[in-house]
Amino acid sequence: MIAVFFMKRDTQTIEKQENSVGLVETKYYTFAEPPDRLKLISGKELGPITLAYETYGTLNKDRSNAILILHALSGSAHAAGCHSPQDRHPGWWDNYIGPGKAFDTKRYFVICSNVIGGCSGSTGPSSINPETGKPYALDFPVITIQDMVNAQYHLIKHLGIDCLLAVTGGSMGGMQALAWSISYPQMVKSVIAIATSALLSxxxxxxxxxxxxxxxxxxxxxxxxxxxxxxxxxxxxxxxxxxxxxxxxxxxxxxxxxxxxxxxxxxxxxxxxxxxxxxxxxxxxxxxxxxxxxxxxxxxxxxxxxFDLETEYGGSLMKAFEKVRSNFLIISFTSDWLYPSAMSKDIVRALRRNGKNVIYTDIETDLGHDAFLIENPVLERNISNFLKSEFEKIGLP
Amino acid sequence: MIAVFFMKRDTQTIEKQENSVGLVETKYYTFAEPPDRLKLISGKELGPITLAYETYGTLNKDRSNAILILHALSGSAHAAGCHSPQDRHPGWWDNYIGPGKAFDTKRYFVICSNVIGGCSGSTGPSSINPETGKPYALDFPVITIQDMVNAQYHLIKHLGIDCLLAVTGGSMGGMQALAWSISYPQMVKSVIAIATSALLSxxxxxxxxxxxxxxxxxxxxxxxxxxxxxxxxxxxxxxxxxxxxxxxxxxxxxxxxxxxxxxxxxxxxxxxxxxxxxxxxxxxxxxxxxxxxxxxxxxxxxxxxxFDLETEYGGSLMKAFEKVRSNFLIISFTSDWLYPSAMSKDIVRALRRNGKNVIYTDIETDLGHDAFLIENPVLERNISNFLKSEFEKIGLP
Structure with a gap:
């Protein structure tokens, strides 16, 4: 009886809540057009490649309202809404994605992409190795954050988007967002990097x-x-x-x-x-x-x-961010000891030395690293205001 | 060749260093006189019981210069000196025990006792269960910090000591020291509790x-x-x-x-x-x-x-320390996040509310919890001065 009650309640939540994206489904993009293989940082090649992704909201006519959301270690493409009315748990960032929420799906076309190496629909060690017909297991090549980003680039191109209004994520998602801004500066209007670092401690x-x-x-x-x-x-x-x-x-x-x-x-x-x-x-x-x-x-x-942007750019984080064109919102949490605020401040310093536009907020909370996943009006407001201002900069209402 | 060099160097270290206790051996005390079994906090009985211990320095005539040192989770009775000239590693607190050191073996009779439940010579799960003739394994009864202390009480009595000048230890050793002061108030002149807590977080x-x-x-x-x-x-x-x-x-x-x-x-x-x-x-x-x-x-x-002195005494740490008679030196380290300074301050507060004599020092260091094991002139000086003053209080030169 209790189970039925919960199911019913959750169904109601998703179907009736005005600020929910409602029912969604995961989509899959397999690189079809050449290059159908991805040249990895290690020099090895990987292919064919499939990326799982979800989208919420509608891409506008001039394709300028797309936001790419990237997930942390254990995340997936399922960032918002529910997969079925029976689904008891909405996507991992449902608190922040939906009509009227920080990533307002009435304004923005929100894409969440899974990563290669993962196990939630994208090519990873559990995928079939075309050379053997068996799962790759440890024959899967070692991949880097940059490889994840390079694969996502193909997905974004496939979706017909030349420029992202924002790229964002927390933790490993933030690392990907930073790598996006460095590797594809012309494609990234802004970055919201949360509870992350330019290198792991x-x-x-x-x-x-x-x-x-x-x-x-x-x-x-x-x-x-x-x-x-x-x-x-x-x-x-x-x-x-x-x-x-x-x-x-x-x-x-x-x-x-x-x-x-x-x-x-x-x-x-x-x-x-x-x-x-x-x-x-x-x-x-x-x-x-x-x-x-x-x-x-x-x-x-x-x-x-x-992941180490400093070493990658000759020991200089400033050099790493030299060519970025994005505006940045960097957010850390005072009680996050896995990605401490000091690491966000290092990013902010390197960006400012390059003369980039950066807003930095260290949000007071006891919730630790996981704070970015939990409902928080300060985080909500920070993201929301930053995005509105980015949206206005490009002349959209 | 390198090995020989090291051996030679270390031999010299132990034999020549003026402030080393030199060669020592672990001794074993098996409860012989009744009670030869220990009634545990759980209500179960354990016996026979052997405790491994080491001593450094000499017990004075009126048996008033004895200091009991208690070790942390992975420690043993071997706190100072070396077991043989070939021994490459001196005891775990050799930095602090020896002639002229903080626990000055020219003044004090230093005892380090192992714990029951351990595996370094004292009765523990790897000991032979007299009822089966095989190692106890999980038939060994669950033991508490208080049980460890109660076993040590018999050792101290066996050594002919009625009152300890000090009981001290870091981490779990500090927990034992606190438990000693509460359970045997008349036997503990002073306590030096380092990097510890009255309860685990x-x-x-x-x-x-x-x-x-x-x-x-x-x-x-x-x-x-x-x-x-x-x-x-x-x-x-x-x-x-x-x-x-x-x-x-x-x-x-x-x-x-x-x-x-x-x-x-x-x-x-x-x-x-x-x-x-x-x-x-x-x-x-x-x-x-x-x-x-x-x-x-x-x-x-x-x-x-x-270990939770607060819950044990009806939710009041103040009540836990009500009957202690010792003077206290409480030491924490600023970068210790396992036993943070705030936990030492809770002990200090509870003691002071009881009107007890407490000296508290929060030592500035980057070394974290392990700082208590590492050479540190501030820690050395704090212990040394505190002990000298305790020694003088009882009228010894």
Missing amino acids: AQGIAFNEVGRQAIINDPNWKSGNYYGSWPPDSGLSLARMIGHITYLSEKHMHMKFGRRFQNPEFNSADFRTEFMVESYLHYQGVKFVTRFDANSYLYITKAIDF | AQGIAFNEVGRQAIINDPNWKSGNYYGSWPPDSGLSLARMIGHITYLSEKHMHMKFGRRFQNPEFNSADFRTEFMVESYLHYQGVKFVTRFDANSYLYITKAIDF
Whole structure:
């Protein structure tokens, strides 16, 4: 009975809410026209390539109102709305995408693109390798954030868009947005980079590595060749648990769980007793393995580790941003310790030294890194105002 | 040749250094006189019990110069000096124990006691269960910080000491020191609690849980029954890697490793390439499994998780410290995010509200939680001055 109630309520939410994009579907673009293969940064080639994406709103006549949204490590193309009336969970950025929301679908044509290397409809290690007829597994070439962006370029061109009003994302999505502005300066009017960095910290690499190690240690991983057999669920689940600790702030974790027990009857010092925070992490881990591929986790975290605009441009972040043409909105969160505010400030400094237009906001919150996913009127207002001003700059009402 | 050189150099270090305690040996005390069994907080009984310990310096005639040192999660009774001239690594707190050092062995009789539940000579899950003739494994009863302290009480009595000049430790050692002052107020003249807390944070529990999960996920763990077969090394190693991330500050990790590669020749985005920070964590993990037991890791982290003086005393930390008689030196480190300074301040506040004598120092350092193990003149001076003043209070020269 409870399940039915929830289903009903959620259906109502999506169908009736005025600021929802409603029912949506994921689309797939397979590079058809040459080049149907992508030359990767490593020098290797990958193809054929499919990218999963979703769109919300309508592209205007002069194709000037398109916004590209890019997701974080565990995200997908499904950023807003629901896939069916039964769908209990709307897309990952539904708080910010919809009629009247920050990414106002009455004004903008919003595209969310998945990444290559992923497992949510785009070509990745679980895709079939045309040379063998079997999943790539570890034969999938190592990919970088730049490779993800270069693949998205083809999707944007395919959609008939020559210039994006904005490219945006949080965390790894922010890294892609920065890479977009550098690689395709003429195509990016503005960038909204949230809770991100121009390079991953040593601590960030360390956390990614222990997550990968959890997967590799799982005997079901079988050097990546687990497709068709039981996948390394416990390893991937543990990787996700580790990740989730870093997505919350210590203070938020304290307020959310404290030292409360999951089952107040089990409150003695033994191995059965579970604190709420343990139960939460286990739940996050178990939920994750139903929708994510362990090899994708390895490839994508490696791409994040190797992202380093500073080193790529001869040790100078200023040089990295020399040729960008975009206006920037950089947003960090005071309690984000995975991508601390100082890292956003480094980006802001490098941009300003280049004379670029930058608005920077450090949003006060206890929610940690995950703050960019959660409803927040300050974040909403910042994005909304920035986009309106960009929209007006190009002479649109 | 290099190995010989190192051996020679280290031998010289120990034999010649004037402020070293030199060669030491671990001693073992098995509760002989009744009670030869320990009633645990859980209500269960454990016995026979052996505690490993070391001593440095000489007990004075009126037995008033004894200091009890308690170790952290992965520590042992071997706190100072070397076990043999070939020993390359002195005890874990050798920086602070020795003639003329903070714990001056010319003045004080220093005892370092191991904990029950451990695997370094004291009764723990890898010990033989007298009822089965086999290692306890998970039949070992769950133990608490209080149980560790209650076992140490018998050791101190056995050594003929009625009153300790000081009880001290960092991290879990600090928890034990606090518990000592509360449980045996008449036996503890003073407490030096470093980088510790009166209860573990939700984030601390979370990190311990992912470490435990890494062990439990290892198929070699076999529900704890791995004695006599290959132990769950990869799980324990991963648990240690996760732990090590939390022992360093983000800044220290950045300064120590940054984004440098382990092998500069492998610097391309692939799975072979390793960042220095990854290599460091792997090394720490691999080193740890040679000296630690996975089941002990489970039991000891659970003991840490369950430590909560506030809840134990009806939700009031002030009430917890009501009956203590000790003077306190509480020390935290500004960059310690596992046991943040705020947690030390909570202890200080509760003690002061009880009118107790407390000196509190928040030491400025980038070294994170592990700062208490590393040479630091400010820490040295704080301990040294505090102890001298305690020593003078009882009328000793």
